[in-house]
Amino acid sequence: MNHITPPTYTATQERILDTAEHLFAEHGIHATTLRTITGAAKVNLAAVNYHFGTKEQLIQAVLLRRLTPLNNERQRQLDTVLQTASAEKRTAHVDEMIRAFIEPTLHFAQQNDANKDFMSFTCTMMMNPNNEFRSLFTSIMEPLIDQLFAALQTALPTVPVAILHMRLQFTIGAMIFAMREIDIPISGQHKQLVGGSKTIINEMVSFISAGMEQS
Amino acid sequence: MNHITPPTYTATQERILDTAEHLFAEHGIHATTLRTITGAAKVNLAAVNYHFGTKEQLIQAVLLRRLTPLNNERQRQLDTVLQTASAEKRTAHVDEMIRAFIEPTLHFAQQNDANKDFMSFTCTMMMNPNNEFRSLFTSIMEPLIDQLFAALQTALPTVPVAILHMRLQFTIGAMIFAMREIDIPISGQHKQLVGGSKTIINEMVSFISAGMEQS
DNA sequence: ACAAATTTCAAACGAGCGTTTAAATTGCCC
DNA sequence: GGGCAATTTAAACGCTCGTTTGAAATTTGT
Numbered sequence: 001m002n003h004i005t006p007p008t009y010t011a012t013q014e015r016i017l018d019t020a021e022h023l024f025a026e027h028g029i030h031a032t033t034l035r036t037i038t039g040a041a042k043v044n045l046a047a048v049n050y051h052f053g054t055k056e057q058l059i060q061a062v063l064l065r066r067l068t069p070l071n072n073e074r075q076r077q078l079d080t081v082l083q084t085a086s087a088e089k090r091t092a093h094v095d096e097m098i099r100a101f102i103e104p105t106l107h108f109a110q111q112n113d114a115n116k117d118f119m120s121f122t123c124t125m126m127m128n129p130n131n132e133f134r135s136l137f138t139s140i141m142e143p144l145i146d147q148l149f150a151a152l153q154t155a156l157p158t159v160p161v162a163i164l165h166m167r168l169q170f171t172i173g174a175m176i177f178a179m180r181e182i183d184i185p186i187s188g189q190h191k192q193l194v195g196g197s198k199t200i201i202n203e204m205v206s207f208i209s210a211g212m213e214q215s
Numbered sequence: 216m217n218h219i220t221p222p223t224y225t226a227t228q229e230r231i232l233d234t235a236e237h238l239f240a241e242h243g244i245h246a247t248t249l250r251t252i253t254g255a256a257k258v259n260l261a262a263v264n265y266h267f268g269t270k271e272q273l274i275q276a277v278l279l280r281r282l283t284p285l286n287n288e289r290q291r292q293l294d295t296v297l298q299t300a301s302a303e304k305r306t307a308h309v310d311e312m313i314r315a316f317i318e319p320t321l322h323f324a325q326q327n328d329a330n331k332d333f334m335s336f337t338c339t340m341m342m343n344p345n346n347e348f349r350s351l352f353t354s355i356m357e358p359l360i361d362q363l364f365a366a367l368q369t370a371l372p373t374v375p376v377a378i379l380h381m382r383l384q385f386t387i388g389a390m391i392f393a394m395r396e397i398d399i400p401i402s403g404q405h406k407q408l409v410g411g412s413k414t415i416i417n418e419m420v421s422f423i424s425a426g427m428e429q430s
Numbered sequence: 431a432c433a434a435a436t437t438t439c440a441a442a443c444g445a446g447c448g449t450t451t452a453a454a455t456t457g458c459c460c
Numbered sequence: 461g462g463g464c465a466a467t468t469t470a471a472a473c474g475c476t477c478g479t480t481t482g483a484a485a486t487t488t489g490t
């Protein structure tokens with residue numbers, strides 16, 4: 001019942017959101033001006049202020065438009081894992097829980113370019129030192145993270161809470177970095193992590209699960 | 216022999232670098248103006264342009280001043296691990312190599328606040344969509360990363376190259392996120408990962424090693 | 431101690447930023 | 461088809477940005 005419905009937008013508003021999302025992903029929030037956005041979206045300069053109020057409110061709208069349904073899906077999958085385990089009178093497996101978190105994320109990012117843009121945008125927002133940007137994001141994510149953490153605790157009762165906390169932070173870091181499609185070139189080769197297949201999802205789940213479950 | 220010596224700076228230049236480093240870490244590069252920097256450093260507005268040329272050249276100087284010696288230390292430890300293993304006529308252990316990469320980094324970050332600032336600055340730079348910032352960083356890191364990757368390949372010959380590549384990307388992502396000291400609040404609690412003890416280093420090494428070595 | 435080089439300083443430059451305004455245009459209902 | 465609200469438009473606002481300038485102050489070399 002943690003399902004949240006995002007607002008709906010007119011055609012003009014959506015064109016602004018799409019363009020802003022793309023430019024934010026490509027050049028960052030600060031480097032993208034309202035003039036660039038409205039120019040590329042072929043709307044008047046004042047359109048952003050008219051439809052969204054301020055630039056910051058536009059940023060929030062870009063974030064919430066896709067983050068809300070994505071998080072709903074993550075919530076749904078985690079619920080399914082926990083309920084299935086409960087019905088079978090066992091604790092959920094770590095890799096199941098990790099997958100419930102990772103699979104919707106990477107599947108979402110692989111659907112289309114707009115979603116890829118959104119992921120890049122989200123990650124730069126997360127990494128922004130400016131806390132006002134991060135706090136909106138984290139406040140939305142917090143209920144889900146809390147639930148995941150509690151589930152991890154019951155699945156790994158021998159791991160101290162502080163250690164488990166660290167491991168979850170490592171997990172989120174690995175996810176963000178992979179999703180941002182930033183990669184350190186190795187032997188001069190750039191390699192796109194988020195490819196068309198499911199190998200990246202499976203590999204990430206097993207990588208994280210191995211680190212999580214290690215004694 | 217990959218040792219690189221950074222340039223030396225006058226007292227004024229160092230005060231500018233220290234202040235810029237701190238402000239970049241706290242508010243990000245774009246949000247930090249030359250007026251803020253020179254004001255806080257108690258030097259004239261024109262001092263940055265006089266001593267460093269442009270704002271971008273200042274950013275590069277802030278990066279290179281500490282990244283060069285840090286990378287030298289990482290290189291030194293990795294060399295030691297590889298040479299010791301070679302002398303004992305065995306392949307280096309994965310956790311040894313991972314530790315050679317992680318230990319200098321987190322030890323460096325724990326030394327003082329200026330180093331913490333530098334790590335935050337570096338991570339935001341890494342996550343900046345603007346490629347011109349990232350490319351300088353990655354070009355410096357690349358020789359070391361290549362060496363680490365080659366060592367991982369010999370230690371884990373059964374793991375396909377593409378998979379190993381992914382795992383190294385996860386590793387770097389986890390490191391960056393941990394070093395940035397950004398954390399997702401869990402159960403409303405913010406927790407500082409980079410604490411005063413060695414637990415974070417050991418935990419990170421074992422977390423990453425478990426993911427790396429998993430079959 | 432004095433001339434030359436280096437560094438600091440106050441002031442200004444043009445450019446670009448987010449936002450506001452008020453008029454022009456469009457879409458819609460009765 | 462006319463009246464009214466919603467939208468689009470062009471223009472301008474005040475502000476801050478990085479950078480430049482030329483003179484003043486300081487340091488350096490002999």
